[in-house]
Amino acid sequence: MRRCYSTFVTATKFKSPLNSKHQLLALTDSCKSMDQMKQAHALLVTTGLILHPIPATRLLKLLTLSSFASLPYAQLLFDQIPSPDLFIYNTMIKAHASTTDSSCSSLLIFRSILRDSSLVPNQYTFVFVLKACSQGLGIREGQQVRVYAMKVGLESNVFVTNALIQMYANCGSVDDARMVFDWSAQRDLFSWNLMIGGYVGSGDVIHAKELFDAMPERDVVSWSTMIAGLVQVGCLIEALELFREMLQTGPKPNEFTLTSVLAACANLVALDQGKWIHVYIDKVGIKMIEQLLASLIDMYAKCGEIELASNVFHGEAGTRKTVWPWNAMIGGFAMHGLSHEAIDLFEQMKMKSIGPNKITFVALLNACSHGKLVEEGKWYFKSMSSCHGIEPEIEHYGCMVDLLGRAGLLKEAEEIILAMPMAPDAVIWGALLGACRIHRDTEMGDRIAKAIKELDPYHVGCHVLLANMYSSSGRWKEAKAVREKIESGGTKKTPGCSSIELNGVFHQFLVGDRSHPQTKQIYLFLDEMTMKLKLAGYVPELREVLLDIDDEEDKETALSRHSEKLAIAFGLINTEHGTPIRIVKNLRVCQDCHQAIKFISKVYEREIIVRDRIRFHHFRNGQCSCRDYW
């Protein structure tokens, strides 16, 4: 470093004075570090060139855009420029706009432009200051800026229009964004894309699709935004269909498109399509950005292929420099119950000085939870703020409640909730209620139920848990009351749904579903299967029946119609002996199904991989990878 520095200075010292201005400018542009930049700054000051707008601008550019950018330094430099030109003002507004906590500085600088009678803000000024409004300030400030744009006749400028659309959409007012869009005199591809993005951001894919279909022309951003929107709201099959259409008639997908498409594959457990994308990335030479790598890892992990996920993680040269792929891999290990692998990876990450973020800790704490690693979990939780400067958020407290609750430490879990710095929500009480149900502590369950009822009388998930807890302890009246309350609230319980892919087609089953063309065959197979399982020692877990049925035989029937059993029966009927069966369930697998599937894996000699809402269960030869702890 020292050496660099001296060559740097010598190189400038001996140039002729005539050349020095250009030399200095070139030198400023070539700075590769803060140290070099400071040298250049010093030279500009001693030569007096700093007073000239062009060298000052070059320096400012370094301070706001380079890898060693420093906003405070930029601000100091800016404050010393006697009369900045509009470009310099704009550069500063832009620099402050990109960070949420300094976006009010953008507005202050904008105001100083307005005070300077020799300057009139231009389209760039408005674009940058509106960006600050959409990221940190707010809609009120945005409105004020809009009035100034009107005053100087720039409101209908297409760049300003687009910035306004984005400002309104980001501030949560998609209707205002639409008004700007509809009334704009000039509109380009960007306007359409931003408007679609605005709808997607508010979860309104219906309107987004409407605009997408009506567009005069679509580019890769239009397609990517639309596909991402569909994935975000869970319309995964539609997202894949749109992607197929894109391949046939649209522009070439890029790394952003494929990130979303892989997320769709991951959540559908569409392993074949996910693999196809992987090959496509290599074949077409898609840029392997860290987020794409993370999606690829996540896809393999969520499709049950943790080894392939690990190969991808270790395989890509020159990657793993950001937290993304690490989080995907730690999360993958966690959902496969590979707690120690997750912890090892976290330790490696620390050694490589890659800073963990809040997502890392969610994954890590989940790993501890699934492995019943109570002490490790507590330790890592404490380390969040003490070693990494990350304040635990409610999700992290939720992980701790889950970890302790699942391990049977109900009291300690409750103490965590009562002591945490934020107000508990229905979700976190729900985690504890779930633990009460597992450990059949109805006394505490009752108390928590009361808390949930007060907090959020219509939280469906928690009320379902509550009803389940009541019915599994035989308190049918109370169970019924809760269920009626759920129904009267107008919201319906998410029905349990399991799906299985067969030759690229997804088959979905609900509880007691009779809509499938092979229904008759499936139900006959189920009856026969239940007999075979019983002969092998399977005993139905009747406490899992959630309806008030007196007859024990009927209880058994209710259990045997659970969606995961239907999907497995379908898989056993339609695939060759020995092929693994992959099932995805949208909720958690029940105790009885878990027990039954263990027997199925043994009796039918099949590997069965079930992904529930939280994690994987790998059933093989009568055993499950979760070791019955989930």
Next chain:
DNA sequence: GTAGGGTTAG
């Protein structure tokens, strides 16, 4: 002599 858009994990 420059400056505007899209992915975001549980």
